[in-house]
Structures are given as C-alpha cells and as structure tokens.
Amino acid sequence: MRIAIYVHDMRASGVVRAMIALARYLVEEGHDAVLIAGSSAGHFGAGDVAPARFVAATVADRTARSQLRRVPAVRRVVRAVAPDVLLSGGNHGHVTLWAATRGLRIPRVFVFSNPMERVGQPIRNCWRIAKSAMLIAASARSVVVGRNLADDAAFSREIAAGRVVLIRNGIARAGVAASPVPAAMVDAVPTVLAVGRLTEQKNYEGLIAAIAAANRVRQMRLVVLGGGNAAYRDGLAAQAAALGVGDRVLFAGVTDDVYAWLRAARVFAIASWWEGSSIALLEAVDAGVPIVASTTAGDAVEVLDGGRYGLIVAPDDAEGFAAALLRQVGEDPVRPGDRILAYDAVAMMRAYRDLLVGVVEGQHYELGLTPNRLS
Structure with missing residues (x-):
C-alpha cells in the first residue's frame, strides 16, 4: 500500500519528527511510504526520512511560505x-x-495537534472551529493526539460520532546515552532547558520572568533549544537583559540530538499557553529529567499525572513557576520515573497503520482507544 504523509515544512518540530518516525515505521511494515513536504525549508531532509521516500513540493524560498x-x-x-x-x-x-x-478522490486523514479554542483569541477561534469542521467533513477520518484535544468542544462531538479518533502521541525509547554533553550545557550553574520553536505560543516571556525571579534566590540559567523568528528572539533577549538575567539566557538553535541536551539539564521547563501533546515533554519524561510544566501545556497535566511525575504551575504565575524550578533543582526533585511506559511509540504507530489500512480497505476498525472509548 502506498501511504503519503504531508507536512508543512521540515522544521525541527515535534510534529515533523513524529511524522518522519511514522514514515520509517510504515516502510518497516512493508508499505511504500512517502513523506511530502510543502516546502523543503527546515532542519530535516531526505537523509533523515530514509528508507521512506521524500519529496518537497517547493524549495525554501519566500514564495514557498505562502500556503x-x-x-x-x-x-x-x-x-x-x-x-x-x-x-x-x-x-x-x-x-x-x-x-x-x-477532486482527486484520494482519502485524506487530518491529524489535529493543537486546540482550536485559545484564550484571548475569540475571532480566530471561530475561524479555527469552522476550519476544523470543514476539514473533518472532507476527511475519511481525523485524529487528535491528546486527551485534552479529545475534550475540546471542537472535537468532542465528532469523536462521539466516530468521525475523529484519539491516538495519543508516543515516542521510541532513547536507550543508553552515547552522545557527549553539548558545550553550551557545561556550566556550574544549574541549567533549565526549554525545547520548542520561538513563538508566542511557548510563553518564553513567562519562563524568562520565572528565571529572573528564581535568580533572586539561587543562580540558574535558561537554555532554549529551537529555531524561529529572529526579531522575536531579539525581543526575548531584550526582556532577559531588562530583568537582569541577560547572561543567564541562551538561545542555542536546533539540534539532531535533543537527548544529549536533556540529560545534561537539571530541569526541563515547558510554559506554553497551549499545546496538543508535546513531543518534547515526552522526550523529557523519557530522559528522566525533573520537569516543570504549565497547566495549559497540552496534556501535561495528564502526562505528569496531576503532579505525581513533575510539577505543574499556571502559565501566568511567574513566581509560582520560579518556586517550582527552585524545588526541581534542589535535593529532592519530583522525577518522571517510569511514566514514559504509558506513551509507547510502537502502539501509536500501529494505531496509525491500522487506521490508514482501514480507511483504504473501507473496513470498520478498532484501535484499542476507539472513538467512543477514550479512557
């Protein structure tokens, strides 16, 4: 069976990494998998996708940015x-x-990885909800990647009707570390690591404010791993300087080996205003690093089991976030333990395979987590 997977571009995001892994898994399962990118822009390329095939519709130029x-x-x-x-x-x-x-008569499956309703965006929320309804109506089946999305009003009715299914994100276990510690992580001061694109969604402003508050008690530094808009990065750097922690915040770009950075960190922090199901959070759980997450960082509350496997703080509470960071760099941090066993990549990929095969064969299928049995 020939299965095509479409991504917007090849940036170093959790979505792209997950779709590359899925394409490679489908090849291992005997399918002809092709990853199609709307643009070749980004960190990954054909070598990362192999043995699956890779095709970019446009090159990484200004014209290609327009959908x-x-x-x-x-x-x-x-x-x-x-x-x-x-x-x-x-x-x-x-x-x-x-x-x-x-008009091509090819069945389509859309994967929704972010909520449609976001605080403070009423007009855009209406557009997102209408768009999601249009896409779901045009699809053979659609997918949400986290329980928080399954509970979103934009999807819950479609799930009850069987038009949308929940397939929780998962990751392949990283195994024993073999990579050296990145030079940027070698420092006597405890390092807090954040991973994600430089966008307002990630609430780096709140995280920098929390680092500044924590530094009034104990020195620590923030390393941000991810690419994005240079002007936005410069604004964050200016904020850090204004708060007196300009030398405590480093923007380190992107990497092929996020685990080397995670294992060298004292804390992983995710302060997002919204997420679907963060791959970076699951990677931090896998790496065993203590975690501080916002209550709005997708399904972080579920992944961390309400605080059992990491600390959870409101995204707009910089002082509370600072206190949690100080707790996690202390002598008795809350660690993720074996929580990653609940987020197995193989189970996730099998669910996608069964879904896609079922769509093509026109069969009713069961996923283990069926549309009407999400828990």
Missing part, C-alpha cells in the same frame, strides 16, 4: 506520487493539502 501559492505544486506532487491514502500530519499544512487534493 495558497504552494497549492499547485503540492497538487502536482500528490498526483505524481498517487498514494492510496494521504495523512496530513500537522495543523499548519491542512488547508494547503485540502485545497491541493480537491
């Missing part, structure tokens, strides 16, 4: 690949793929 402008190129690639089924792996590319495949 509407890349629609004709994506349509040409999809027609050339001629898959039996298409999986759209991330919110950014859904509309592009929907427009590019209209």
